[in-house]
Amino acid sequence: MKLITRDTDYAIRALCFIARRQKGLTSVSELVSVLGIPRPFLRKLLQTLNKKRLVKSYKGKGGGFRMARLPRKIIIADLMRIFQGPLKISEHVFKNSPCPERKVCKFKQKLDVIERYVVGELKRINLESIL
Amino acid sequence: MKLITRDTDYAIRALCFIARRQKGLTSVSELVSVLGIPRPFLRKLLQTLNKKRLVKSYKGKGGGFRMARLPRKIIIADLMRIFQGPLKISEHVFKNSPCPERKVCKFKQKLDVIERYVVGELKRINLESIL
DNA sequence: ATATAATGATACCATATTAGTATCATTTGT
DNA sequence: ACAAATGATACTAATATGGTATCATTATAT
DSSP states (O other): OBSSOHHHHHHHHHHHHHHHSOSSOBOHHHHHHHHOOOHHHHHHHHHHHHHTTSEEEEOSTTOEEEESSOGGGOBHHHHHHHHHOSOOSSHHHHHHSOOTTGGGOHHHHHHHHHHHHHHHHHHHOBHHHHO | OBSSOHHHHHHHHHHHHHHHSOSSOBOHHHHHHHHOOOHHHHHHHHHHHHHTTSEEEEOSTTOEEEESSOGGGOBHHHHHHHHHOSOOSSHHHHHHSOOTTGGGOHHHHHHHHHHHHHHHHHHHOBHHHHO
8 A cells, every 4th residue: 555656755855855955956976875865766866856847957067956946835746646647546446447337336436535635635745844 | 556456456346246145155156257357366365355254165066155244344444454464555665765764754744644544444444335 | 976166275477566777968167 | 178967768676466377175966
């Protein structure tokens, strides 16, 4: 029952570190030494975050990353979507092996209620709130 | 973000079918033809359910399965535990790559709140309520 | 007794997802 | 020019999930 995958988790920690540094850049090397996350994996994550405009990257000597927006504007649900795809709890089951009574399936209805709550909560968590 | 795996889902459908049959046994063959679930997979599921005393099995010609308790006493959370292990949403992340500030990690705290709700709700869903 | 139709036990295989690596290109400061 | 950084991208490894195969055991009907 995995809500958060490793890359999302790593991304959150990296962002926390970068965000705490009020000004200046943070390099991958620094993050690796502090967070102990495998370097190539971290690089990939940060490149993704850069493409998605959550951080801004600077190439070349002395380069690195800085936040591209306020921590308050970085929502956990968005990070999860980036690294894990759509925020759906129940879809896959009903996608691959559709319940014959899909439309009225009471179990699905109950899962949907849970899903709405979970997604709602995840949208309420921003980086600032966990710094 | 997968809450329910295929075997849990299959198990629920099989149990629903068996439960609707007030008396008498249901064989795997019958379930296969009705539910369209791969036979060997279904058998494995039912053997597990038997071991866990959710159904009672009868061997030999004319054999099959029947409920071992009232549908109301079959809790979805229990089924999930049987097929998917402990109901933990956030554990794995913090298990494999422990956050240095694990104890006070605000993110984990927020996930824990979500987890408590989800698990609480899952414990409230029983088979009768989705029949 | 025996054949048949059922489940029990268990080991195995396939596929998908997740996690991690490797490599080369590009940019920038000194 | 060189070194130190990121960009792009393809590849590999590990794990979890989904599914098969096989043989043993049991019960019923004839």
